[in-house]
Amino acid sequence: MKEVVGTEFEGIGNPLPEPLRRDIMQESTVYRSIWREAEEERNRAIAINLLRRGMAIDTIAPSTGLSIEEVQQLQQQLNESLQN
Structure with missing residues (x-):
């Protein structure tokens, strides 16, 4: 029977x-992908909370790691949900 050989690690x-x-x-890889998605969702939730408190988009974006455009989209969604 042939032995299965793994990758060598230092020492x-x-x-x-x-x-x-x-x-x-x-x-x-799957775990990292799920973790990234959860982190992005958390950052969006934080951004929404900050928008509700009246914080400026240009302050929220770098604080959450979201782009200005992403925060603007969240602001638009928030405004639309308040109108309904």
Whole structure:
């Protein structure tokens, strides 16, 4: 039977078989993607709260990591929801 060989890491030899390492990397990529989406959603929620308090768009954008355009869109959505 052929031995499955993983990737060598500095000083620790061959800790993981290649298929397992590949699965872990795919899960890690999915996890990072989910984390980024959650972080972006949190930043949008923070921006909406700041808009409701009257903070300026040009202050909110750098504070949340959102672009000026994204914050303007959130402001427009907020205004439309208040009109309905």
